[in-house]
Amino acid sequence: MEGETPLLDELEKGRWPSFVKEIKRAAKKNKAALDLLKVQELSYKDKITHWKHGGIVGVTGYGGGVIGRYCDQPEKFPEVAMFHTLRVNPPAGWFYKTDALRKICDIWEKYGSGMTNFHGSTGDIILLGTKTENLQPCFDELTEAGFDLGGSGSALRTISGCVGPARCEWAMIDTLDITYNLTMEFQDEIHRPRWPYKFKIKISGCPNDCVAAIARADFTVIGTWRDSIRIDQEAVRDYVEKGFDIESVVKKCPTEAISWDREKGVLNFVAEDCTRCMHCINKMPKALRPGLDRGATILVGGKAPIVKGAYLSWVIVPFMKMEPPYMEVKELLRKIWDWWDENGRTRERLAELIERLGLKQFLRDIGLPAVPQIVYRPRSNPYVFLRR
Amino acid sequence: MEGETPLLDELEKGRWPSFVKEIKRAAKKNKAALDLLKVQELSYKDKITHWKHGGIVGVTGYGGGVIGRYCDQPEKFPEVAMFHTLRVNPPAGWFYKTDALRKICDIWEKYGSGMTNFHGSTGDIILLGTKTENLQPCFDELTEAGFDLGGSGSALRTISGCVGPARCEWAMIDTLDITYNLTMEFQDEIHRPRWPYKFKIKISGCPNDCVAAIARADFTVIGTWRDSIRIDQEAVRDYVEKGFDIESVVKKCPTEAISWDREKGVLNFVAEDCTRCMHCINKMPKALRPGLDRGATILVGGKAPIVKGAYLSWVIVPFMKMEPPYMEVKELLRKIWDWWDENGRTRERLAELIERLGLKQFLRDIGLPAVPQIVYRPRSNPYVFLRR
Amino acid sequence: MARTDIGPPNYRDMLPEIIKRNYGKWKYHEIIRPGVLKHVAENGEELYSVRVGSPRLVSVDFIRDICEIADKYCDGHLRFTSRYNIEFLTDKKENVDRIIEEVQKLGLPVGGTGNCVTNVVHTQGWIHCHSAATDASGIVKAIMDELYDYFVSMTLPAYVRIAVACCINMCGAVHCSDLAVVGVHTKPPKIDHEKVSALCEIPTTIQSCPTGAIRRHPDPNIKSVIVREDLCMYCGNCFTVCPAMPLADPEGDGVAIYAGGKVSNARKPPMFSRMIVPYLPNNPPRWPEVVDVIKRVLEVYAKNARKHERMGEWIERIGWEKFFKLTGIPFTEHHIDDFTHAVETFRTTTQFKW
Amino acid sequence: MARTDIGPPNYRDMLPEIIKRNYGKWKYHEIIRPGVLKHVAENGEELYSVRVGSPRLVSVDFIRDICEIADKYCDGHLRFTSRYNIEFLTDKKENVDRIIEEVQKLGLPVGGTGNCVTNVVHTQGWIHCHSAATDASGIVKAIMDELYDYFVSMTLPAYVRIAVACCINMCGAVHCSDLAVVGVHTKPPKIDHEKVSALCEIPTTIQSCPTGAIRRHPDPNIKSVIVREDLCMYCGNCFTVCPAMPLADPEGDGVAIYAGGKVSNARKPPMFSRMIVPYLPNNPPRWPEVVDVIKRVLEVYAKNARKHERMGEWIERIGWEKFFKLTGIPFTEHHIDDFTHAVETFRTTTQFKW
Amino acid sequence: MPKAILGGIEIEVDEDGFIQEPEKWNKEVAEDLAKIENAYPMTEEHWKVVNYLRDYYLKYEIAPPIRMLCKQTGFDLKKIYELFPSGPAKGACKIAGLPKPTGCV
Amino acid sequence: MPKAILGGIEIEVDEDGFIQEPEKWNKEVAEDLAKIENAYPMTEEHWKVVNYLRDYYLKYEIAPPIRMLCKQTGFDLKKIYELFPSGPAKGACKIAGLPKPTGCV
Ligand code: SRM
Ligand code: SRM
Ligand code: SRM
Ligand code: SRM
Ligand code: SF4
């Protein structure tokens, strides 16, 4: 192996852990991994990908969960002539017991290249590279081990949520339970593509949005509260006494809802001005805590640039209580899917459809009230469609 | 007349000067004005306009300057069966000698309804309502008196500029001279429509923009400076001593370029952070003055909502010196007209065309450099047209 | 034949002597009382301007009246502002009071300076335009009767510019005004198929529609067009190019109200006005519902905004949701943009107020 | 036949005991050193998390290595973060140092907390994707070798999130990252007319193009399409639906660099990343030009931004023109948006810096 | 609608004198209209403009843009105004029997 | 390109077994493909789906949306997967001789 991949070898140097080292590690035991290394070296030399477009392969009963992949030089790299990946749905919050992880490792060593992504950007465990004939047995063993495939294609994708109540003091909703509950409810939608395009759900426990839901999810659930921030003035003073620069924090409050009264040693707070951005809480976790009337803001439409450009998610429900079994959210999801499926064109994500037909139309059809929290500001144009 | 117009009579009451009183005044001497009053009363009753669409009338040699108008009830209101308006180009800055004004009054009493707008929203003197046969003689006498028509139709419209150096300490450019100079240069473009649609030029002496150019002009010239604001610290202190709330001013500086050092009694100023918004100068005219390296920012595309929505003007040249005979500006205008005329569709204002073909394309075709001052921020999408 | 292309009179011939002397050499100004500006030149000379409200739609006798005053106190010079106000210019301080006296005798208000409600930019309305969905002068009169005190004083947090346009063509700077009233049609065009072929270019008519609502008449024998009403938002652009498609309708026509626009670059960049009331019916001669909204918003603004904050700056700081709460104006689905760049108005954050 | 639709394992079965006990009952946290979080529960219990950088693209043996550490010190529990970092969770403070020691033995960095450069969200690149215009893992490695010190410390004004995507599909949150590298094609698709008819749905292919650049082949005998190159902006959407239209090209492919995006709602609402460098050629294995820009921008930011200011917040405060000046990155016409909502980026004010 | 006698026949015209029955237009009608619009007698140059306008209109159902008119006839706008003192819209289009140009004023 | 013997004739197929020579498709080819996709023997219900797909494709040059497929055949998605265990795209479309569905994965 040594010396055969001079370009990639460069990437074994340096302080950051090296993926090249990882491939080589796998390549010691696995021929596909070795061919992968060589294909990658060739790409570094040619400056072009050597993977062909597409591939439709899968497991019985599912329409997705596997990304088919073929090498464009099958003769040269027979071990990766077929090199499909499996997307495996991880436990909510990416918590693992080591035995579960080890099982996956064993299965993947048996059926695949031994290379993985922990995790893919959607949050799946990505098992990177196997042949068509291995897909079904590999899948069978995975389910045996308690794992199932995640989403791909025009389906509901693997849902993800932040660590939430498991380890975070700011989780306003039970992100893990919601993730798990929805995942179980919508197994069919995950495994059997049926819509105009993909659909993603992500759940963050608070406006810090640690799963970047607002940018990446068609359906974004973000925990929030309606009452006032709770302030422990004693603890605030304690921060300040220890040299904490409270002025710099106050200065960045977007609404000027907080101010620091140096004389009195009191953090003044105007609850009705606060937009619950989390900033002050983030900076003084021991002194400030979110309120207690908790729920979620629901937003829709986040996505990457294809086709009409990237979108950030848009608020559609400013506040919704989130209690198991989350019927309200499920009902909302079903209505949205139905509307989108009925009206959407092929490869039209929800945001693009809403833009095309209008948010007003969407709200009306879904049966959601128009409230000012939904927009930054009202229309500037005079073009009101009254008969639509 | 009394009692015949009960609805309008209501509008003679109240403290604000009444246009109804004005029409009645004219109606005493003029039958057309009397019919105008009656038509207006009828509209108040019917809640609908009684003027018909369009009309193409004019004076010899011109394609515009007159708005043709016919009443939809000519039998009932024969005196306003034809009721065309003349747009008369005012002197720059709307300065008048009374003899000039009186001449207009006399002419209009002779040929028209005796009703006027001082001024129309574009800035013309509007002579409101006359018959077709009176247009030419009225025009002839107007030119005799030194006045000419303004623009209408798909032409260059009457140019306007703020009071500028005539009475304002902040005029960074000679708005009146530019207005007059361009008006004289482009007489042909004003009087003979030739383009896809109307084109407006407005000139403000400083960023306060007292002719609302940025919102209403296809070609917006706004005076500005490049060097530092001049501060008379003595005068600042004087303001403060007299009880002026300087903190409230400083707080609203958009760039935090100024700060008030209470101890030292000094207004600190970071010239490179200042975006020359005028705010602090506006509030302390005795103490702060614009810099001395003066010129104009050129913006294009401001307009009202028809067709594709309203636009504010966009910066295309951050800074241009403005010295007579303003060759650079004239050349730029001609290039823009040419480009617009060549590429524009009927009723497509400049902004809409630029939006359709791209600002990049516009800059390239006009030969203007791309500088970051032209945009608020760079593109967020990855969609770069390289072969266009 | 008459001379053509002589252009307007040269402004230089119109300027008072003191301005000629100090052209471009002004040093600073003060507002010595509402409606009276004092400009001081580098050389110490002083110019006083008395600003006077005008209804804009005036008779020639009105012009003669003001000329008379100008002859008496201003050496025969006067000017108009970009918002229709009249300005009497004099270098004699003692003339100021006299001018004011004479002006008030004519029933005209002195004011319109500084943090006031200045004159209302407006348009033709039923007085002259075929396109009007409402009257302009009448609404202006009704509003200014009510806001008169704000014209003659300077007590507001900042400038308030009001504009009225009689249709959505918005002749004026309505789309960037602190408060604006706009005439709106709410019924689709009524097509007179007979007239279309004689009066209208069909391709132009079809192309004129921003939403693509207009199509050729399905019957090839009828040289006309049809409108898909669900795609129509009553902009009237078709009517502009095709007189056979009027939209005006006594029941449908009315006004929308906008707020928060500005033009100056002071502090915040220029902003568009935003819809606060989608529709109020025409109620001449005094449009009381319209006047009520304008006054209410103005007063909530006056009470709540910080110093130097224009209407839009204030609203953007507190948030539109708070604006609707404070003013009690109901928010409806029509406030939500669904035109071309609508997405820019959709809220992409969990930050909002209750 | 295998069972289907069993779903993922229940997360409850994966949680450490201390978390089960204190689920939803955490009170506050501290970062006791870079890479080590201490969470304190209402009842006073303490949980320590040691965060460890991972290259993400790892072998099963790597997973086994970390499992071993978790078995030793964490009762067999561990988790991954939403940005690929590994977290070892323990209620025993004394284990923290041991975990760190073992982790470092594996050559893995401890850090990624607080005001640092945390792990780089990225994608497949030449490792697995047909769509890639560049490699992802390689660029990440090159960048993080250079920014390593920022991962293991917390000295920046605020969070810095970097992302790399190998094509403009932007798998990840590239479009909202403080700094982002995106693979770009710069040549229009090369159409294999023979294959189009067998491989592609022609209407779908035509409809796929956001700019309408694709048309049916003019020759009706050729069941294929043609591309108007002046309308193409190399998005690759056609290739996604039609394999017979590849865009990849060794000469044309490269990367663009973006800055100033964010996701959190803290202080300013989420923002899109904006293009700062339209194109740099692929220069494997270490993409030095790319690394240079990223590092330069990061350092200018570190030096100039105020405390708590994310990259985008800083840039918006100082203005993009100032950003280009401070970083020395040239501004070009390609930075100027000309896609659908471009006008929202055009400057509508005279306010700007030099 | 008022009627006018043009080219010896009765034709409906609007208030501005634009004919409302396009099918009745002919050379004589044009010449009579030209008298009203001070474009009489009509020279070859006049006809060049009028014919271009008419042909364009019959083909596209719209009047051509001024730029196009100038380009295609080879006359600059000044020349057009010399030929048709009331301009291309009020003068030439009227004579050519086109519907009244609307658009912006 | 690899070749496969389907319905007794040699047809080019891609790596995934989708036929590349659409003109060679026939009932027998479909049945052989059905064997590969575990959809054999083909019942009337299978044919209903396959015929619908094919007709739609021949008419519109694209595969129908799943929603449409279900609506028009009257089968819900569950039923489709019972008939075609590898699903509508990999199973039914392949059997119907359509080009390989691309779109998003
Ligand atoms: C006379 C006039 C110019 C003209 O050529 O006619 C004028 C004159 C002055 N303007 Fe203006 N502005 C005039 C229309 C405008 C307009 C246009 C408009 O309203 O349509 C604007 C933009 C309005 C907007 O943003 O919507 C305008 C925005 C300003 C500003 C910025 C105000 C702000 O904070 O946004 C100032 C500065 C200030 O007063 O603080 C200003 C300041 C001034 C000064 C103080 C300039 C000077 O030193 O002489 C003048 C007296 C102001 C006053 O009235 O208190 N002028 N000014 C216009 C009077 C209109 C009227 O009759 O009311
Ligand atoms: C007279 C005047 C209103 C007034 O009462 O002051 C006026 C009156 C008309 N305008 Fe205007 N516009 C007048 C200034 C404006 C302005 C303000 C300005 O120029 O600063 C605007 C907004 C700025 C702009 O141009 O965008 C304006 C935007 C329009 C529009 C919309 C244009 C657009 O691109 O959005 C139309 C519609 C059109 O062009 O077909 C229009 C069309 C019209 C027409 C010609 C009606 C039509 O559809 O054909 C009106 C004739 C009314 C009549 O019968 O007298 N008028 N119009 C103003 C001209 C007086 C003058 O010359 O001084
Ligand atoms: C572990 C993780 C959640 C998970 O489920 O995996 C997480 C955990 C925490 N986040 Fe986060 N965030 C995590 C991804 C994110 C993301 C998503 C991303 O980066 O893709 C964001 C949005 C980033 C953005 O805006 O672009 C995010 C924005 C925040 C913020 C807001 C930062 C800001 O000022 O904009 C905070 C608050 C703070 O730290 O001040 C926060 C705070 C926290 C706290 C302090 C919450 C707590 O009390 O436990 C956690 C430790 C923070 C730390 O690392 O210093 N977390 N956090 C993620 C760790 C990623 C990593 O390995 O680096
Ligand atoms: C594997 C993964 C990247 C990774 O290395 O982590 C990935 C890989 C691909 N994505 Fe992705 N996407 C992955 C997460 C994302 C994300 C992030 C997310 O889900 O949070 C996004 C941005 C969010 C979004 O959906 O908008 C994303 C936006 C796209 C897009 C653009 C979609 C859009 O509407 O803008 C495409 C193009 C498409 O759908 O045709 C795409 C398509 C693809 C395809 C299937 C290529 C294609 O054109 O068919 C890639 C297959 C690569 C391969 O051969 O393995 N991928 N893709 C991620 C899935 C792993 C997982 O399941 O955990
Ligand atoms: S999103 Fe909020 S609740 Fe979730 S991990 Fe981040 S900070 Fe905690």
Ligand code: SF4
């Ligand atoms: S949460 Fe945000 S808006 Fe509310 S007080 Fe704190 S910093 Fe201000």
Ligand code: SF4
């Ligand atoms: S725009 Fe500026 S220069 Fe002109 S009058 Fe207004 S403040 Fe003076």
Ligand code: SF4
């Ligand atoms: S002009 Fe504006 S930006 Fe400059 S210092 Fe004054 S207030 Fe600040």
Ligand code: SF4
């Ligand atoms: S706003 Fe409309 S109705 Fe009023 S004058 Fe302008 S075009 Fe006519």
Ligand code: SF4
């Ligand atoms: S009013 Fe406007 S939207 Fe309605 S048909 Fe006419 S042009 Fe189209």
Ligand code: SF4
């Ligand atoms: S970003 Fe593009 S190239 Fe990279 S994995 Fe996603 S689709 Fe493939």
Ligand code: SF4
């Ligand atoms: S790469 Fe994009 S823009 Fe170019 S032809 Fe394909 S789909 Fe159209």
